[in-house]
Amino acid sequence: MAQPEAIIELRDIHKSFGAQKVLDGLSLLVPRGRITVIIGRSGGGKSVILKHMIGLIKPDRGQVLVDGQDIRPLDDREINQLRKRFGMLFQDAALFDSMTVFENVAFPLREHSRFNEKKIREVVEEKLGLVGLTGHGDKMPSQLSGGMRKRAGLARAIALEPEIILFDEPTTGLDPLMTDAINRLIKNTQAKLGITAVVISHDIQGAFQVAHQIAMLHQGRIIASGSPEAIRDSDDAVVQQFIHGRAEGPIEVL
Amino acid sequence: MHGLEQAGEILLLLVQTALWLLRPPWRMRLVFKQMEFVGVKSLNVTILTGAFTGGVFALQTYHGFSLFGAESLVGSTVALALARELGPVLTSLMVTGRAGSAMAAELGTMRVTEQIDALYVMAVNPVQYLVLPRVVASVVMLPLLTIVADFVGIMGGYVVGVHLLGINAGIFVAKIIEYVDPEDIMQGLFKAAIFGLILSLVGCFKGFYTYGGAEGVGRATTEAVVLASVTILAADYVLTALMF
Ligand SMILES: Nc1ncnc2c1ncn2[C@@H]1O[C@H](COP(=O)(O)OP(=O)(O)OP(=O)(O)O)[C@@H](O)[C@H]1O
């Protein structure tokens, strides 16, 4: 069977929390081996989209397809098989606070690789180096700054070099230099390994740097998606207002 | 949440835990870590509880029994009460306050900070990773702690009865040996294992389903202690009625 062009497909997803409708008929194609950046307003449901992709949240209606297969009917074992192909950076990093940074990054390796202790140490040191945390492996997460926690979470997400990586705001809270470094890291990792990345970002400039595809979430749907150029030249007033960060326009800000 | 619904969900968690018991990987390191936490670190509080309970029980029974000249039975009464009731129940209640609450707080914090979600994402089942080691450790350690409580409690009773109240030491010990069957002790230990199951399962359940930030963690912790304590006392009645 030929693999579908889109590695992840969200089809007409509806999701409410109580009375609040967050996703309202959202559809999105995530192309294989590309970086897709999702932009949209704070509280708009971007993190919720990401959690749908990995089955942490189930849609009220609609389908999530990975490699063309609906993930809803999968049983425990099958969903775990699927999740081993993913890495995820949570918005608040979600580091295990009872473990050191080193152990956090080593966790997926210990669980799912056959590496021996020496190899694990090597890989962890390498990943910590990639995110600028060399020498911080022995610290507990509570001893890190917010940005350092985020980078530790990033190192954990890429530790197994999974096929699909979901990044929830990898650069939020980082200084401009580190932001650029992390954007480059995502871009280089993707290019080197040919993986698929889905990135949520509020950093519009960075989004245009790293993305192959940009998708904009607005009022529970993807209202525009396409190459960075296509988004930049979009004649949708909502998109234009958002990427230029203006308070005036069709989107009511307050 | 309705009581019945909640009971159902706790039973469901028990079934899941039991199923994971049969499926590798068995995380012995985590089990040992929890055994240390539940067992070794509860030793002080168990010893204190046991000693004072035995002591005060000797004091009380002495006052009653001396009215009709049955002081010689103080030792065996203290020992029986400890072995069958006070040892397992008081130990379990103390461990609930110490470790059951900590389980709820720890898992609750992991829930609200998405660490439990992170486990799911990394294809590690949190029931297997978090709940199973705590339940196994509690079921194993509670009987051991109860042995300690029983023993120290009898020592406490001995100190009060023999040294303070002047009961003959030989008679005190002889009556214990005469009246306390190994079966009394075993049934007490069986109870303790069940109580260990209850306190860990309830603690993990409340933590696992925590919602609503720091306040939610606080609520989960309180609810875990209250629910586990009440359930232990109710189960104690049922078990006693069935066994003796
Ligand atoms: N588990 C949940 N229970 C109830 N409501 C939720 C839950 N998760 C998300 N929501 C609601 O869904 C909406 C979207 O949340 P989400 O975290 O996806 O926003 P976001 O786009 O990621 O925002 P930000 O850019 O600030 O991270 C919010 O209004 C939030 O209150």
Ligand SMILES: [Mg+2]
């Ligand atoms: Mg978010």
